[in-house]
Amino acid sequence: MVVATNLGFPYVGAKRELKKSVEAYWSGKISSDELKTAYQNIQKNHWILQKEQGIKHIPSGDYTLYDRVLDTAQQFGVIPTRYQHIHDPLQQFFAMGRGLQKPATATTEKVDVPAQEMKKWFDTNYHFIVPEFEPNQQFTLQNPRAVEQYNTAKALKIETRPVIVGPVTFLHLGKAAKGFDNFDTLSLLPKVLPLYIDLLKQLEAAGAEWVQIDEPALVLDLPDSVKAAFEEAYKTINAATSINTLVAAYFGRVEANISGLIPHVNGVHLDLVRAPEELDAILPQLNNSQVLSLGLVDGRNIWINNLAKSIELGQKAIAALGKERVFVAPSCSLAHSPFSTSFEKKIAEKNPELLSWLAFAVEKTKEISIIASALENGPESVKEALAANAAAIESRRTSAQTTNPAVRDRAINIPVADWKRPAGFSARREAQVKKLNLPLFPTTTIGSFPQTKEIRVARQKFNKGELSSEDYDAFIKKEMKEMVAFQENVGLDVLVHGEPERNDMVEHFGHLLHGYDFTENGWVVSYGSRCVKPPVIFGDVSRRGPMTVDETVYAQSLTKKPLKGMLTGPVTMMKWSFVRDDLPLKDVCTQIGLALRDEVVDLEAAGIPCIQVDEPAIREGLPIRRADWDAYLDWSVGCFRLSTAGVRNETQIHTHMCYSDFNDIFDAIVDLDADVLSIENSKSDEKLLKIFAVKKYPQEVGPGLFDIHSPRVPSVEEMSVIFDNVIKYIPKEHAWINPDCGLKTRGWPETEAALANLVEVARQFRAKYA
Ligand code: GLN
Ligand code: ZN
Secondary structure, eight states: OOEEBOSOOOTTOTTOHHHHHHHHHHTTSSOHHHHHHHHHHHHHHHHHHHHHTTOSBEEESOOOSSOHHHHHHHHTTOOOGGGTTOOSHHHHHHHHHHOEEEOOOSSSOOEEEOOOOEEEOTTSSOEEEOOEEOTTOOOOOOSOHHHHHHHHHHHTTOOEEEEEEOHHHHHHHOEEOTTSOOOOGGGGHHHHHHHHHHHHHHHHHHTOSEEEEEOGGGGSOOOHHHHHHHHHHHHHHHHHOOSEEEEEOOSSOOGGGGTTTGGGSSEEEEETTTOTTHHHHHGGGSOTTOEEEEEEEOSSOOBOOOHHHHHHHHHHHHHHHOGGGEEEEESSOGGGSOSOGGGOHHHHHHOHHHHTTBOOHHHHHHHHHHHHHHHHHOGGGGHHHHHHHHHHHHHHHHOGGGOOHHHHHHHHOOOGGGGSOSSOHHHHHHHHHHHHOOOSSOBBOOSOOOOOHHHHHHHHHHHTTSSOHHHHHHHHHHHHHHHHHHHHHHTOSBEEOOOTTOSSTTHHHHTTEEEEEOOSSOOEEEETTEEEOOOEEEEEEEESSOSSHHHHHHHHHTOSSOEEEEEEOHHHHHHTSEEOSSSOHHHHHHHHHHHHHHHHHHHHHTTOOEEEEEOTTTTTTSOSSGGGHHHHHHHHHHHHHHHHTTSOTTSEEEEEEOSSOOGGGHHHHHHHOOSEEEEOOTTSOHHHHHHHHHTTOOSEEEEOOSOTTSOOOOOHHHHHHHHHHHHHHSOGGGBOBOOSSOOTTSOHHHHHHHHHHHHHHHHHHHHHHO
8 A cells, every 4th residue: 555654743833832832841931741741742633633634654753842863862872071960851951952051059059051063954944953972982772752752652542653863864963072083973883773773672662663764864975984884774773673664865865875775674765856866766776575755745845746746756656666665755854844824814815826835734744645545546536636736736837926027037137247346355345444443353243132022022013903003113213222222332343223123034024025925823943942934935026115224224323333234145035935946046046136235235325334144044055965066156156246246345245154064165155255254153163263264264254252042141251262263263353253143032131241241352352462
């Protein structure tokens, strides 16, 4: 029988229930037992829901309270020394994920540990916690999540397929713990494998028939040693266990990476949305009992599946393998897509045509079971569903909502000069130094200040029509006034308006552009408990009118210090949206670049001296395979320049990037040609700074001095250590002082304290070097 399967579900919940419970636990409002109950209820509801949609292999073990890689690390005893004194496992887990700061009490000592490093999960906007290994790492197996969740489901009489993070991906994504020289983390494979075997045996003993072992590292460019590690790992596992193993690769093509392991597993899962051509390549490699899991339904996007096309691919697989050996699946875990379109009342009311083009996780599971039924019992058996799907696909293809001839025209007639600023950096710098008159080591922030409860409540009231537009504007002005006053008092040099009017750096602009729409509940997890609600780009993009000029000009009117306008760059606008899949990304990006260019020019004309165009997503937009990089960097860098090149020399263009490894796209970063770059740095190793020296980075740069994801307040001393390092690699006259990123997720007390310390760092260094 063709099996309808799923690889993972949006664990955060339809209304972000899990996030709310986790945060209630953090703030002491609920106990760990209450958190556990909440979490188990959510799981239970989701398992039932997937079953109702017709999924036969329902995943378990994919639920986490913070991050699945962190779960994996903790369950294997990969606990860096600095967390080992925290004995409560749950507290330790959250300390590793988000840091922990607790004052001393009569009976306990003070606790102050920063979080572990966070990195983007492949090319998604999800961030995982990077495991830290020691060369003589000892592994232990404690309370494996997959076993716990499998048993929980079983007690509810729900049969599930456990999911675990595979050994090679786990080790390969990890890094050497602090204090140890870099070493090959995969050298630990022989040590960790016995524990994986133990885990698989526990799952089998519990009654699991299949286990899904996630090995997304299979889609990376891999050296032979890693390919060999895959082979060794699965050969060893296969020899020692008898549970059915399904190794899942997703987010790209596996090419030859997978060949060595295929003989040692019971099935493989391929992402046929990203790499449909791999079906033909893999079929001949399977023996006559292995299963192929077809990733046919896009787990990364929100558009309905083309069921007829999926069925065609499925039939091809069946022709080669037979029905018994085919699973139908999403391309990757559905945790990357929002929960269900059934909560989208506004789109249903205002744009039902658009709604008919959308499928979120619940709808995707339904699509999977329709495809599986069509393959098992023939397309006739799901005739009505297929007809409705074909009609929706045709309506999208022909809809006037998706095309604006004026925008298309402008995009194909861009003058060559518009892609580049008229003068080089040294001429621009001279003009900017004269105009801005900044001290040595200028201080600034990345844009946002705490989004307080008050701000969120006001916005909610405004959106519900309970607060008039005048009152909301007045409220935002009051906030900006306080934020500007705070920045002046604390002594920052280049101020920002603080972004109180923005719920989100992408959604906010989406509302001001044509071609975008918004969901009410389309949340996906970005890291830990933090969720984002990406807007939907469904049509051609252009400005509705000036987007930020009013608030930026108002904030500048409150201070004599230079104010930095704040925009979200074209690549990030696109990357953090759900993007139409009926136009090349490059064309979507060009349209956004043009819209932003108009805004940058308007800000300059309104007297704003500095303009930051954030591109935190440029690195994550990189194709997973290097062979595809140049083409991507060419158009993405081009679109950034298109958006920023319309200004005079004295206007200082800033850009900002965070949370990834930039070394390998360094030349592209130089090519952005921004006057000032701020970059996440506080938790990175020296490698990041070194490259600025090695490559003689020509422009100015502010490597972040503190982690904004953690509520702990960094001391002057610890930031000074980092900044001392900064000026080892970056010419002093080019070095800026700033946090890692925006402060919107922080509270005011820690923000005030952290920025006061940051300004103090600048004072001390100026005293030493000015
Ligand atoms: N300007 C944005 C902010 O400060 C940048 C956020 C980001 O890089 N993710 O919030
Ligand atoms: Zn950032």
